Amino acid sequence: MINVGFIGAGGIAQTHAAALAQVEGARLAAVTDTVYERAESLAHQFETRAVAGLADLIRFPGLDIVYILTPPHGHLEQMLAAIAAGLPIFCEKPLTLTLPDADQVIVAAREAGVPLMTGLSHRFHPLAVQAREMLQAGELGDFVAAWSHRLTTLAVAPDSWLGQRSISGGLTLQFAMHDLDWELWLGGEVAQVSAQEVRTNPAIDIEDNLWALLQFRQGGSGSVGVSWSAPQPHTERGLIGSRGNLRIINQRRLVGQLANGRVLEQDLGDDYDWFDVFVRENRDVINRLRQGQAFSVSGEDGRQALELSLAVQRAAMTQRMVFLPILSMTTPEEMV
């Protein structure tokens, strides 16, 4: 039995607790939250223990892994505490808010021999996995371009942490990071980016729309367009190869044509629930931990997604092309 400890008992913790409950041989053993009642409530719901704080959580007897499910400005301290206790870590994206913090934690984990996984959940969507496998197997020819458009409505409350750039990293680190990571996952390293952001909600300190263009180092281009102000939700991800192309529509339908002429038409059905992605992610984490295998989305992967997101944010803020790697940068404001 793998015993999991949660730091944070908010929205994503609810999801992970429910997902973990579907993974054989794993259980939520303890949970903490700065708002103790939230920890108690989650503990009650999932028949586990609430503990008072970070120190108690990482010392909880028999823990095998810590899940960090808090807003990102606390991730560094929580990861360093888990590393000091020798506990493997699953940390929700964004890994940290700055590259120096990400470097610090990656080095500390490596030196302590602590496995570190970044929660880039979109990599576990079955159609996304299939698209990438087809690209890697050469079934679409060479990579030409990828895109990801994700439009939805999210009314960010002015007093929520999400609306404060210094805590959340804004829409770019909170939301677009998944889309940017999809492109990194397909096209590899990015060499340069340009971007524009739009703010439609003056009550919050962050962008709520972002449009970015990427140039990959090995050739090919990408685009990302995300919105939190679109009343009618729509998602489309796509991939063009030199001899085929495909689209994933609303995370349910995969359509396209392969290099051999085969037409793709696959549908997960209207009932497909995104929750499945979290079950797959949790199953992967637990199985790999049990078998002593490296996690599928490393700390370095999390850093790469962070670097690209920060580059895009910088490009949007400065209205200039940004070249990667970006060095010696702490916050997007300092980059301007």
Ligand SMILES: NC(=O)c1ccc[n+]([C@@H]2O[C@H](COP(=O)([O-])OP(=O)(O)OC[C@H]3O[C@@H](n4cnc5c(N)ncnc54)[C@H](O)[C@@H]3O)[C@@H](O)[C@H]2O)c1
């Ligand atoms: N992978 C995904 O698809 C996905 C989806 C949603 C959120 N997230 C990520 O999960 C993280 C949490 O987001 P959320 O939506 O659950 O937020 P939330 O506000 O719903 O919950 C966060 C919880 O953490 C608690 N908390 C804050 N600081 C703490 C600390 N120092 N110690 C212990 N508890 C603390 C808060 O009291 C709150 O209960 C963020 O990094 C977010 O980007 C990822």
